[in-house]
Amino acid sequence: MIEFETVSKIYGDKKAVDDVSFKINKGEFFVLIGPSGCGKTTTLKMINRLINLSEGFIYFNDKPISDYDVSKMRWDIGYVLQQIALFPHMTIKENIAQVPEMKKWKKKDIADRVDELLNMVGLDPETYRDRYPSELSGGQQQRIGVIRALASDPPVVLMDEPFSALDPISRKNLQDDLLELQTKIKKTIVFVTHDIEEAMKMGDRICLLNQGRVEQIGTPDEFIHHPKNEFVKSFLGNMDVHVLKQIQLGDIAQPITEVSIGEINQFPKVKPTETIDHIYGLLAEHEAIVMDKGEEVPSHIVTRKYVFSYLAGKNRGVS
Numbered sequence: 001m002i003e004f005e006t007v008s009k010i011y012g013d014k015k016a017v018d019d020v021s022f023k024i025n026k027g028e029f030f031v032l033i034g035p036s037g038c039g040k041t042t043t044l045k046m047i048n049r050l051i052n053l054s055e056g057f058i059y060f061n062d063k064p065i066s067d068y069d070v071s072k073m074r075w076d077i078g079y080v081l082q083q084i085a086l087f088p089h090m091t092i093k094e095n096i097a098q099v100p101e102m103k104k105w106k107k108k109d110i111a112d113r114v115d116e117l118l119n120m121v122g123l124d125p126e127t128y129r130d131r132y133p134s135e136l137s138g139g140q141q142q143r144i145g146v147i148r149a150l151a152s153d154p155p156v157v158l159m160d161e162p163f164s165a166l167d168p169i170s171r172k173n174l175q176d177d178l179l180e181l182q183t184k185i186k187k188t189i190v191f192v193t194h195d196i197e198e199a200m201k202m203g204d205r206i207c208l209l210n211q212g213r214v215e216q217i218g219t220p221d222e223f224i225h226h227p228k229n230e231f232v233k234s235f236l237g238n239m240d241v242h243v244l245k246q247i248q249l250g251d252i253a254q255p256i257t258e259v260s261i262g263e264i265n266q267f268p269k270v271k272p273t274e275t276i277d278h279i280y281g282l283l284a285e286h287e288a289i290v291m292d293k294g295e296e297v298p299s300h301i302v303t304r305k306y307v308f309s310y311l312a313g314k315n316r317g318v319s
């Protein structure tokens with residue numbers, strides 16, 4: 001769907017984006033992450049040509065983006081910004097309707113679409129469509145920012161730290177909403193964040209940038225279990241214990257080697273899909289937990305000591 005081939009962006013003598021290559025699949029939630037100034041926004045804006053690339057190629061549906069008509073292409077790529085960027089003098093309906101208006105949709109179709117989108121994010125159209133942005137909370141305004149980007153049903157949506165200006169509770173709610181929405185709409189989403197927890201929660205795959213270069217691309221699981229280098233490990237080290245506790249028993253259980261069968265039977269058995277969060281309580285009373293894969297003789301176990309040191313970063317290579 002979107003492919004970067006050895007793409008660089010050069011400002012003066014500085015490479016803001018340095019020889020970046022990746023492929024984003026249709027319907028994928030692809031997260032760009034990295035420290036401030038690593039080139040996330042530049043990478044994102046090159047996709048819809050708000051910034052021109054210096055070297056390499058970007059393909060959109062196998063065609064170089066330079067072959068597309070810029071304004072038409074932008075209509076087919078939704079864009080959500082960090083700062084809530086609704087037009088204050090326009091109603092919610094008028095804000096959402098912008099791209100459909102430009103595309104000259106029929107009035108009735110636009111009105112239906114606005115109501116459909118408001119319903120999708122749990123905002124009653126009757127109540128909200130004629131309000132002005134200032135009459136909504138920050139979280140509600142950013143919900144409008146998200147559905148405005150979806151208004152004309154674009155196949156691709158770019159989001160640049162869309163939730164980072166929100167308070168933690170609104171932020172969590174919008175993350176949950178977007179994940180649920182995505183199961184229905186299956187857009188190709190390129191999502192920028194500097195927050196590793198948000199990346200792990202939202203991304204099908206994550207691309208970690210550092211000084212314009214790709215450090216690692218992979219699923220959240222691959223990041224946790226196979227961090228490629230020290231930079232990746234230390235970036236993951238920022239993860240909150242709360243997120244780590246969402247990791248499943250099956251991801252960290254170790255082959256049983258030393259324990260005799262008699263001893264194994266005294267430990268509780270838990271399914272591999274249970275999260276650490278869930279088995280934490282059991283570990284207060286039991287030295288270890290056996291993984292229940294339905295085997296006659298269990299093969300994997302996790303000890304209290306292992307889980308504690310895992311949460312402390314020891315078995316993840318974080319020092």
Ligand code: ADP
Nearest residue numbers: 011015016034035036037038039040041042043
């Ligand atoms: P991020 O979004 O990851 O914080 P950016 O993509 O905004 O990073 O910026 C990447 C690097 O490029 C930074 O060092 C930034 O200072 C530099 N940069 C961004 N825009 C410009 C510009 N218009 N002129 C010169 N340097 C820029």
Ligand code: MG
Nearest residue numbers: 040041042160
């Ligand atoms: Mg940025």
